[in-house]
Amino acid sequence: MIKYSLKCSDGHIFESWFASADAYETLKVAGHVSCLVCGDKNVSKAIMAPNVSTARDKSSALVKSQLPSKTDVEAQDMAKALSQMRETVEKNATYVGGNFAKQARSMHLGDAPEKPIWGEANLKEAKALIDDGVPVAPLPFIPTRKAN
Numbered sequence: 401m402i403k404y405s406l407k408c409s410d411g412h413i414f415e416s417w418f419a420s421a422d423a424y425e426t427l428k429v430a431g432h433v434s435c436l437v438c439g440d441k442n443v444s445k446a447i448m449a450p451n452v453s454t455a456r457d458k459s460s461a462l463v464k465s466q467l468p469s470k471t472d473v474e475a476q477d478m479a480k481a482l483s484q485m486r487e488t489v490e491k492n493a494t495y496v497g498g499n500f501a502k503q504a505r506s507m508h509l510g511d512a513p514e515k516p517i518w519g520e521a522n523l524k525e526a527k528a529l530i531d532d533g534v535p536v537a538p539l540p541f542i543p544t545r546k547a548n
């Protein structure tokens with residue numbers, strides 16, 4: 401059994417016992433819950449102080465759910481930073497395409513002159529380079545191929 405404080409549309413507050421929360425909902429929907437004072441069937445659970453604070457929590461959660469607009473701004477900043485980084489790389493480094501891993505290793509071993517390069521390497525190649533201590537860094541963008 402569960403006891404609810406109920407309130408009718410006239411503002412009468414009364415208490416009533418129900419078998420369960422579901423039973424209350426079922427009876428209310430069927431129109432079997434009415435005000436003990438005036439018989440009004442438009443009753444609802446009287447709002448208690450804890451429910452009010454729950455409602456406040458929910459409204460702050462809504463504010464949080466509006467945050468994506470801020471994330472969009474951050475994403476724009478990120479995109480700007482990425483495009484600047486990309487410009488810097490493309491301006492200062494030589495694109496070596498799929499030969500990146502080979503070239504980077506040659507430079508690391510002293511077989512080729514050191515110069516900034518960028519290109520593509522598969523995961524296996526990249527991991528091998530890092531394992532061998534070759535200073536490489538992943539680029540956070542997909543490079544556009546261009547003629548070398």
Ligand SMILES: [Zn+2]
Nearest residue numbers: 408412435438
């Ligand atoms: Zn009433």
